[in-house]
Structure formats: structure tokens, C-alpha cells
Amino acid sequence: MLYGMTSPADDRSLPLRDRKRLRTRRTLAETALRLFTAHGFDAVTLDRLVDEVEVSKSTFFRAFPAKEAVAVEAETELWRAYLDQLRGRDLSGNVLDALHTRLTGAVEALDPGWDERYRATRRLVLTAPALLAYVDHHRTGVEDEAAAHLADRLGLDADDLRPRVLARITTTCWSVAARAWVRDDGRGGRAALLNALADAHRSVPASLALTAGR
Amino acid sequence: MLYGMTSPADDRSLPLRDRKRLRTRRTLAETALRLFTAHGFDAVTLDRLVDEVEVSKSTFFRAFPAKEAVAVEAETELWRAYLDQLRGRDLSGNVLDALHTRLTGAVEALDPGWDERYRATRRLVLTAPALLAYVDHHRTGVEDEAAAHLADRLGLDADDLRPRVLARITTTCWSVAARAWVRDDGRGGRAALLNALADAHRSVPASLALTAGR
């Protein structure tokens, strides 16, 4: 199997065992995205997927917690990077701006192939209700974790409303920006995506003031 | 709407067929809540539940789309009432305030037994990951629908950020208020719940301004 440019799975510094595990994981995700895109999420059974990759079902479930998970790897990577950024850097100034900055940093840290995989994932999600449910839930978990982290870092009460609101606003901005970007087939690359995200964040303060014309 | 002791399933104005269907539905929800609470969501199989109620599995799936759904009926009722309020009344003034008012109205419209059932549901959700995922997804759907309705009513673009942000803020306020209320075992009844909800909404504007101490 040819990988072109190097990737985590080729990292010679890792023990062979781990490299193999990562390679299996990546092969599963790639194959899954290809099969699901070609025939639909529901039409491709797990048996067929693991057969294609030539691993056992056991191996699949050691790599992924559910069928849905392997289809939305790109989504998972994004939010993992976001939470990493959040944990890794100090906070100062306006918190919503900080969240925006961390999300931007996360996107910039993703590997070069991510763009393509993310768009394929999002298109897939639109066709399979089970996937939509899965990402909704996953995103909620990310929001909770981000909010908990903020509350901790800022010394706030565990169920203070404010960090929760901010965490949810940030993911909402992402949804809107990403949807438009995917609709445009990723035109403009990551720069365009991050521009859309910044636009979204800029228009947040106006939201609270929104009024219905009499 | 006041049902007193009678309930929708006893409403003599409905055709007998519909009354039966509603009664089955209610019995399933009640029995499910009882069994799940007593033995755990995972430990009670659908076969056992339908056996207890003396209906077939087919009948169950005609009444509910999934095992999770029957466990969170109270949650579903709340958000259905919320969307009803939203669709049924005109908008004027600040939109976030309006959403708060609609949610309050929804709570007031729920039947008297709802309080107890909702608390049982929420306690259950804390113990079963599958239920958590289900309500997360369901709530996201409600937010989407509310946002779409607002956008339509206000003549905004379909992916305008503002109604989405407001819709999500309102459900976030609900989460925080309801969690505290359930933790207190519903002390103070609905009045206390609605007070907590109002408090939450009042503290929203301060969120955007939140800053990290330098």
C-alpha cells in the first residue's frame, strides 16, 4: 500500500506494533469512506467492510467504538485538535475570541489530507440519519468538555451558564461556516473556511439584539 | 390546556380506535419508565417490556420509533409543546426574550403529571449513554426547527447565524435550569423551575463579555 507523503502511521519512531495498529485504523477509515460514499452508509455492512480490509470484526471494534465512528473520523480529528488547543494554551482577554482562536489553531494543525476527508464526511452525514445523530451527540460532548475546561480555568462554578453558552456559540459558528464551505466544494481552501468562521464570530454580538419587526 | 384527572387517552370525543392507540402508548411509556428505573435501561429488553404490557413488538414500533424514545417521552412532550408555542404565536420585540416566553408557556401547558415523569426521565438519562445520545440528537433537531422557523418568520436567510445562536442559547438555559431543579428533586414545583429558567436567561448577556483574568 502506497501512502505518498508520510503520515503518523509511517512514523519510524513508533514501535512497530503501534505503527501497524495505526495503519489498520487508517485503512479502515479510508476504505469506509470510499465504500459508504459509493453505496451508502446503510447499504455497506460491517462484515463487508472488514472483509474488504481483511481484518476481523474484533479488530474493527478495537479500533472504533461503532460503525458510525469510522465514517466520521475527520470530524473527530477536528474536535480532538480543538480540545487539545484549548488545554494547551493559556487564556487571556475575551473568552469567546479565545475559543475562536483555538478552533482556528486546531484547523491549521490538521494534516493536509483532512480537507478532502472532512467534506466527504459531511456529505455522507447528510444522507444517513444515524451519522447525523452520532455527530450531534459527539459535538455536544465536545461542548461540555470545553465548557467544563473553561469553568475550571476561570474558577467558575461547575454549572455556570456562561462558559456553556460560549462553547455552544463557537460550535454553532463552525456549523454555519463549514456548511457553506462544503456546499462550495471547499472553494478557497482552508483560508476560505477560516474566513467564514471569523465572519460568523463577528456577527454573534448582533444576535442577542435581534428583534422582530413589530 | 387543563386535563384535570382525565387524560388525552380518555377523551370521549376521540374515535375509539384512536383512544385505544393512545392508551397503549401511555401504558408503554409508564411501564417503560417503571421498569427502566427499577432495573436499568440496558437490562430491560424490549421483549420483556412488550410482554409486560401484553402487546407485540410490532405494536411497540408503531407507537415509538426506538427503544430510547419510550424512555424519554416527557422530554419529547416538552419540546413538542415548545415548538407548538413557537408556531402558534406572533413574534414581537427581542427574539431571545420571545423564545424564553414560548418555553415558559410550553411548560405551563404540560399536563400535571409531567413534572414527576420528567424528573424520572432525566435521572434515567444520566445512567444510560444511549439515552443521552438520543436526547442530544433530539434537542439538536428542536434547535434546528426553531431556528428555521425564526428565520422564516423574520425573513432572514436560511443559514443566518443569529436565529441559530438564539435557539441554542435557549436550550442551554433550559439544560442548566432543569439540571438544578432535578438535582433538588423538583423542590418548589414548576414555579421554581421557571424561576431558574428566567435567571438563566437574565445572565446570558454577560456571557459574551466574559473575559479571562489577565
Next chain:
DNA sequence: TACCAAACGAGACCGAGTGTCACTATCGGC
């Protein structure tokens, strides 16, 4: 080389959810 631990494959098993079909009960028209 020998040993240990970790990952793997095979396959039995469970339970949710779907589809089919014959049966039964309700409803509306007469």
C-alpha cells in the same frame, strides 16, 4: 532463544429493528 503481553481471528451469542402476512376490530354507508 525463550518468554510475556498485546493484538488478532473465529465464531457463538444477544438484542434492536424491519418486513411479511394472516387475522381482528372499528368505522362509515346503507
Next chain:
DNA sequence: GCCGATAGTGACACTCGGTCTCGTTTGGTA
């Protein structure tokens, strides 16, 4: 009150995702 159309029901077979067990292989280590 009778009767045909129709909607709801039960029984059952089936698919498929996910768990568990256990014997085997493979990479790390002394």
C-alpha cells in the same frame, strides 16, 4: 343492524450491529 373498506395487531422469520470468549499469532524484551 349489516357489510365492505380500512387500520391496527400478533406471530415470526430475518438482518445486522455489537459483545464476549478463547485459542493463536506476533512484536517487545531479557
